Amino acid sequence: MFKSLNLPINSVSFGQVSTALLRKFYEAGLSPNLFTIGQVDLSSQKQDKDFVAWIQDCVNKAGKKHSRDVPIFKLWHIMQSLESFSKEQVLFTFYELDQPTELELNILTNNKKVCVSSNYTKQVFETFGLSNVQYIPLFFDKSNFNKTSKEYHPERIVFNIAGKFEHRKHHTKAIRTWLNRYGNNNEYFLQCAIYNPHLKPEDNQKIINEITQGKQFFNINFLSRMEQNQAYNDFLNSGDIIIGASGAEGWGLPEFQSVCLGKHAVIMNAHSYKDWANKDNACLFEPNSKVPAYDNMFFKQGQEINQGNIFDFSPDNLIDACERAVQRVKDQKENTKGLELQEKFSLDFFYENIKSLYASL
Numbered sequence: 153m154f155k156s157l158n159l160p161i162n163s164v165s166f167g168q169v170s171t172a173l174l175r176k177f178y179e180a181g182l183s184p185n186l187f188t189i190g191q192v193d194l195s196s197q198k199q200d201k202d203f204v205a206w207i208q209d210c211v212n213k214a215g216k217k218h219s220r221d222v223p224i225f226k227l228w229h230i231m232q233s234l235e236s237f238s239k240e241q242v243l244f245t246f247y248e249l250d251q252p253t254e255l256e257l258n259i260l261t262n263n264k265k266v267c268v269s270s271n272y273t274k275q276v277f278e279t280f281g282l283s284n285v286q287y288i289p290l291f292f293d294k295s296n297f298n299k300t301s302k303e304y305h306p307e308r309i310v311f312n313i314a315g316k317f318e319h320r321k322h323h324t325k326a327i328r329t330w331l332n333r334y335g336n337n338n339e340y341f342l343q344c345a346i347y348n349p350h351l352k353p354e355d356n357q358k359i360i361n362e363i364t365q366g367k368q369f370f371n372i373n374f375l376s377r378m379e380q381n382q383a384y385n386d387f388l389n390s391g392d393i394i395i396g397a398s399g400a401e402g403w404g405l406p407e408f409q410s411v412c413l414g415k416h417a418v419i420m421n422a423h424s425y426k427d428w429a430n431k432d433n434a435c436l437f438e439p440n441s442k443v444p445a446y447d448n449m450f451f452k453q454g455q456e457i458n459q460g461n462i463f464d465f466s467p468d469n470l471i472d473a474c475e476r477a478v479q480r481v482k483d484q485k486e487n488t489k490g491l492e493l494q495e496k497f498s499l500d501f502f503y504e505n506i507k508s509l510y511a512s513l
Contacts, residue, residue: 154510156218158226158237160189161207165405170227171197172293176503178206185218186210187237189228196381197296223264223513225506230256231457233263240264242509244288246402247273248320248423249445249460252280256457260284265509269403270424286509289427290403291502292412292494296381297388299413304390308341308371309481311474312391312415314406315398316348317359319447320462324363326397327372329467333474335369345387345406347377391415392485393477396425396434397470399462400445403427408497411490416480418473422463428497433489435480437473439463
């Protein structure tokens with residue numbers, strides 16, 4: 153198995169994947185050399201002193217034991233992945249667009265292997281000439297997410313929409329579409345967990361005001377940042393239907409985790425969503441075009457990274473899928489086909505894929 157790792161261990165999505173993988177190493181009694189990216193922050197997760205101490209031991213010995221002749225496994229953005237502690241690096245990265253730049257392609261080419269969690273991304277990279285790409289799907293994190301027995305809003309059908317606010321995720325369009333159909337209707341409620349920690353609090357509030365266009369709706373709630381995974385687990389459990397209208401994702405963790413918890417789903421039939429969402433576990437709606445990804449915040453036209461397009465959709469198609477999802481909730485509140493994803497995409501399955509990759513080097 154990998155003897156050396158270069159991972160972020162914090163509260164963002166990269167860190168959640170890293171921490172889950174480290175737990176498997178820990179449970180298996182392994183002791184890899186660990187080079188962390190940024191500060192170690194496990195404050196959002198369940199506290200385990202022995203696990204934290206094991207991580208620190210792996211970090212402390214890394215500089216003393218690691219050899220550049222040993223391949224290293226790195227989980228990180230493309231842009232910072234030309235740098236490596238080893239002569240050969242396996243990179244696990246997330247890419248959402250469709251026009252990798254010369255810089256991005258050169259960085260990817262200089263990695264021994266590039267792992268992605270999206271078949272769509274794999275196809276994009278291969279179209280641009282890369283031959284070192286492998287698809288490895290992500291997993292349900294049962295250490296942090298589980299079904300609860302609470303009753304949240306039994307009198308209404310609750311929709312959730314999640315992910316930090318970005319143009320790429322179509323939050324504004326999806327929420328406005330939902331409000332045009334269900335706004336100020338007592339039977340329905342929309343919860344939005346779209347707070348973006350990379351923006352100032354006042355900028356997040358400005359976004360909310362722009363989304364609702366100054367109109368008042370009693371059946372929508374914008375949630376603040378949730379610091380603990382336990383609180384986020386409660387949010388996921390409190391909905392009946394998760395909306396996944398993003399134009400580009402590397403996996404779509406909030407939507408995926410919700411479906412794994414037995415929630416019904418409205419999912420665009422595009423990009424990485426297609427790797428786990430199907431007509432049995434979700435109400436799919438088709439994209440109708442592609443549009444530029446640029447938002448002048450996270451994606452800026454003309455830069456040497458993050459260039460290309462995202463999928464777009466018709467509001468009518470989204471509402472049609474919402475109506476079908478509502479009927480599924482009325483017919484059977486629990487999405488039993490969604491629950492099956494917990495086993496199909498387990499952490500053990502992810503771990504075995506990583507082990508097989510290492511054995512093939």
